[in-house]
Amino acid sequence: MENSNNNLFIEISKAADFFKSKDNFVILTHMNPDGDTLGSGFGLAMLLDRMGKKSTVICSDEIPQKYEYFTSLAPQNADFNKKTTVVAVDVADVKLLGRLEEKYAGSVELCIDHHFSNIGYAEATYLDSNAAANCECIYDLAKALGVEIDKDIALALYTGISTDTGCFRFSNTTAKTHRIGANLMEYGIDTAEINRIMFETKSRIRVELEKMALDAMEFHFDGKCAVITVTREMYEKTGCKDEDLEGITSISRSIEGVIVGVTLREREEGGFKISVRTYPPVDASAICKRVGGGGHIRAAGCQLGPEYNAKQAVAEMLMHVKAVMEEDFAGTVTDK
Numbered sequence: 001m002e003n004s005n006n007n008l009f010i011e012i013s014k015a016a017d018f019f020k021s022k023d024n025f026v027i028l029t030h031m032n033p034d035g036d037t038l039g040s041g042f043g044l045a046m047l048l049d050r051m052g053k054k055s056t057v058i059c060s061d062e063i064p065q066k067y068e069y070f071t072s073l074a075p076q077n078a079d080f081n082k083k084t085t086v087v088a089v090d091v092a093d094v095k096l097l098g099r100l101e102e103k104y105a106g107s108v109e110l111c112i113d114h115h116f117s118n119i120g121y122a123e124a125t126y127l128d129s130n131a132a133a134n135c136e137c138i139y140d141l142a143k144a145l146g147v148e149i150d151k152d153i154a155l156a157l158y159t160g161i162s163t164d165t166g167c168f169r170f171s172n173t174t175a176k177t178h179r180i181g182a183n184l185m186e187y188g189i190d191t192a193e194i195n196r197i198m199f200e201t202k203s204r205i206r207v208e209l210e211k212m213a214l215d216a217m218e219f220h221f222d223g224k225c226a227v228i229t230v231t232r233e234m235y236e237k238t239g240c241k242d243e244d245l246e247g248i249t250s251i252s253r254s255i256e257g258v259i260v261g262v263t264l265r266e267r268e269e270g271g272f273k274i275s276v277r278t279y280p281p282v283d284a285s286a287i288c289k290r291v292g293g294g295g296h297i298r299a300a301g302c303q304l305g306p307e308y309n310a311k312q313a314v315a316e317m318l319m320h321v322k323a324v325m326e327e328d329f330a331g332t333v334t335d336k
């Protein structure tokens with residue numbers, strides 16, 4: 001299968017051959033890193049280490065402290081004096097490389113991803129859009145490579161799978177997801193502790209910010225759409241950074257009757273980072289695609305530039321939500 005860029009989509013056995021044939025890797029993760037891109041990156045780094053190969057994981061943004069229990073376990077030993085082989089994990093589009101885009105966008109030799117919206121920017125791509133988390137792909141890669149998974153690798157991969165599935169709750173979760181999760185548990189990892197850190201713990205400043213954001217929440221289209229806008233003022237008043245807001249996108253959709261949740265976060269440099277979460281029949285990626293973004297059917301993202309103020313950005317998104325709802329419901333949707 002080839003995409004419009006004529007870049008190649010490859011089988012996992014070919015991806016395994018690729019890793020066997022090289023020795024010195026740079027592993028790129030996406031900006032605003034989450035558990036899945038980090039679990040994939042550091043999990044892959046550990047697999048490569050067990051094969052006697054060198055690698056370093058890099059990310060545009062600072063890696064949140066809470067992932068240290070596995071990120072600290074991977075040797076970061078790529079030799080930058082020699083030629084490195086650049087791979088990307090869980091990165092659907094070069095735009096998502098953030099500050100690394102300029103340097104690396106044209107040199108990614110292999111991408112391992114699970115987003116069906118992957119634009120095919122790498123020379124070769126292993127894509128499994130049925131995988132709930134990219135860490136499932138890394139797990140399959142370990143099997144294809146014949147590398148024994150160990151407790152440290154299991155910590156990384158389990159974290160990615162658990163976080164991308166909302167702790168095995170989201171509709172992307174498959175029987176295979178559970179099987180892999182169960183298999184990883186058998187390496188003796190403390191899954192209750194991982195899930196406590198990932199899902200049960202919020203900082204005080206995060207709670208302060210949530211109070212403000214909930215207070216300003218809007219409902220549209222007969223209560224089917226909830227919009228949360230996190231303004232710079234909210235960041236400044238609470239002292240929150242972007243890394244403190246992971247998972248905030250799930251709030252809007254958790255409200256009874258809401259099938260489209262839109263969360264806008266105002267960026268420091270102006271403009272908005274927007275996350276859309278939906279329930280059937282609404283396609284989140286279709287909404288985001290209309291403004292140059294993409295993602296999964298129930299979880300997608302896009303951006304609007306600094307020419308938009310908060311009110312205009314919300315209006316712009318509501319227009320696209322309305323259009324996609326009308327397509328998906330095959331009827332007119334009015335704002336009430």
Ligand SMILES: [Mn+2]
Nearest residue numbers: 036090134164
């Ligand atoms: Mn992912």
